[in-house]
Amino acid sequence: MNDINIIVEEKDGSHTTLLAPTDMSLSLMEFLKGNEYDILATCGGMALCATCHVSVLSGFEKLNPISDDEYAILDTLPGITDTSRLSCQLKLSDEMDGMVVKILGEG
Numbered sequence: 001m002n003d004i005n006i007i008v009e010e011k012d013g014s015h016t017t018l019l020a021p022t023d024m025s026l027s028l029m030e031f032l033k034g035n036e037y038d039i040l041a042t043c044g045g046m047a048l049c050a051t052c053h054v055s056v057l058s059g060f061e062k063l064n065p066i067s068d069d070e071y072a073i074l075d076t077l078p079g080i081t082d083t084s085r086l087s088c089q090l091k092l093s094d095e096m097d098g099m100v101v102k103i104l105g106e107g
């Protein structure tokens with residue numbers, strides 16, 4: 001399987017389903033940016049800027065574990081949720097099929 005569905009919960013609560021390739025080594029941050037979502041990604045995906053912060057509304061348990069570096073940044077955010085992740089630290093993979101994310105970082 002080379003394509004998965006990533007569902008974005010928009011600010012108005014509606015859901016947008018995007019078809020995402022898993023064979024291009026893209027991170028979720030790069031994929032969302034490529035789909036015109038406002039994510040600054042100032043650090044370029046180094047887990048430093050937190051502008052790629054997302055809340056994973058469904059599928060959180062299937063993701064790769066949070067590294068110490070990622071956790072250290074998330075822990076500084078006022079808007080952290082129980083299922084917060086830095087989307088630059090999530091490589092698109094088959095396990096993410098059907099995941100629902102809400103973008104919380106600043107654009």
Ligand code: FES
Nearest residue numbers: 048049050052088
């Ligand atoms: S892009 Fe900077 S922390 Fe993810």
